[in-house]
Amino acid sequence: MDFNLLTEKIEKHFEEGLPFVVYSLPNQKIVSALLQKNPELSTISELTDNGFVLAPFEYNDSAYFIPENDSEIVSAELSENTIELTPVPVAENASERKTYLEKVQKTIDNIKRRRATKIVISRPKDFPLSNFSLKQLLERLFGAYPLAFRYIWYHPQTGMWCGATPETLVRVETDSFKTMALAGTQSFCNSEKVSWGPKELDEQQMVTDSITNSLQRVTSVLKVSNPYTYRAGSLLHLRTDITGILKRGKATLTKIAAALHPTPAVCGSPQKFAKEFILQNEGYNREFYTGFLGPVNENGASASLMVNLRCMKIENNTARIFVGGGITIGSQPADEWQETQNKMQTMLQVLAPML
Numbered sequence: 302m303d304f305n306l307l308t309e310k311i312e313k314h315f316e317e318g319l320p321f322v323v324y325s326l327p328n329q330k331i332v333s334a335l336l337q338k339n340p341e342l343s344t345i346s347e348l349t350d351n352g353f354v355l356a357p358f359e360y361n362d363s364a365y366f367i368p369e370n371d372s373e374i375v376s377a378e379l380s381e382n383t384i385e386l387t388p389v390p391v392a393e394n395a396s397e398r399k400t401y402l403e404k405v406q407k408t409i410d411n412i413k414r415r416r417a418t419k420i421v422i423s424r425p426k427d428f429p430l431s432n433f434s435l436k437q438l439l440e441r442l443f444g445a446y447p448l449a450f451r452y453i454w455y456h457p458q459t460g461m462w463c464g465a466t467p468e469t470l471v472r473v474e475t476d477s478f479k480t481m482a483l484a485g486t487q488s489f490c491n492s493e494k495v496s497w498g499p500k501e502l503d504e505q506q507m508v509t510d511s512i513t514n515s516l517q518r519v520t521s522v523l524k525v526s527n528p529y530t531y532r533a534g535s536l537l538h539l540r541t542d543i544t545g546i547l548k549r550g551k552a553t554l555t556k557i558a559a560a561l562h563p564t565p566a567v568c569g570s571p572q573k574f575a576k577e578f579i580l581q582n583e584g585y586n587r588e589f590y591t592g593f594l595g596p597v598n599e600n601g602a603s604a605s606l607m608v609n610l611r612c613m614k615i616e617n618n619t620a621r622i623f624v625g626g627g628i629t630i631g632s633q634p635a636d637e638w639q640e641t642q643n644k645m646q647t648m649l650q651v652l653a654p655m656l
């Protein structure tokens with residue numbers, strides 16, 4: 302199907318108030334959509350049905366789901382012409398900045414008292430939209446970030462969620478799996494040949510160690526690459542690829558997702574303290590930001606679950622963009638603020654003509 306036709310179908314479906322998800326895997330031109338034929342809100346605890354799962358940050362074995370069985374499945378190929386993006390200036394709000402700096406400082410103080418080695422702190426930022434267009438959102442999102450996992454999820458009861466995430470939680474293909482440790486951020490300034498300081502290298506190693514530990518029980522072979530620089534739009538991250546073979550019988554998709562989520566890339570280490578700290582101190586509900594999402598196929602034997610980063614929720618003509626960063630002992634509050642300002646650009650540049 303032609304992408305324009307797919308867009309029209311999705312727009313019509315949205316106007317009827319029916320749930321849908323449309324997505325494209327990293328580095329792929331195929332855009333797939335599940336158009337649910339009824340307005341029900343399905344939940345799933347065992348990831349053994351075919352469809353698309355959306356799990357919140359506070360995942361306790363239950364996630365939202367668009368089942369393939371109840372949906373029309375359509376796909377289209379994207380054309381070559383990619384969307385050119387330009388930075389969108391954001392006025393600094395002094396009181397938001399102060400609140401965030403204080404939160405980051407409090408986090409650093411807890412890390413200094415050895416309560417944790419890393420905690421990911423985040424914030425939402427709301428942008429009023431003067432002329433929202435789903436058609437434009439689809440064209441810009443899918444055209445702009447070919448290397449990311451791009452998606453728009455809509456359900457009348459969850460609102461519209463949209464993102465372009467660089468981070469894989471886990472990809473499973475029968476017995477083999479792929480995941481990654483992604484941490485450390487700097488702006489992309491025309492070159493991917495950059496150096497990383499000890500703060501970023503340590504933070505990234507921490508994420509790698511935690512992921513490999515979590516996977517020990519369910520894997521029979523585990524391979525870890527060296528860390529390398531990975532570009533995500535206007536940002537650069539440090540990335541390590543972790544691949545391997547799953548233990549037969551022991552590793553269901555549900556078990557792997559529960560073992561990995563939330564990784565220290567979005568929560569912290571130790572996980573229990575970091576999660577409690579986030580819930581008590583962040584001062585807002587992350588909802589699906591830093592949760593996971595993606596298609597589940599072959600009754601869970603094949604799946605691409607992604608971490609929900611560089612995302613936003615669109616509701617009542619307002620886009621709420623979610624941004625955060627990992628805090629460690631070496632973090633500087635002002636730099637962390639700037640990092641969230643930079644991360645905001647990923648979604649803001651998609652929204653540019655609608656602001």
Ligand SMILES: C=C(O[C@@H]1C=C(C(=O)O)C=C[C@H]1O)C(=O)O
Nearest residue numbers: 483484485486566624625626627
């Ligand atoms: C928390 C976010 O990103 C995470 C934090 C990173 C960091 O602290 O350097 C890098 C990539 C992600 O794992 C976000 O984008 O909101």
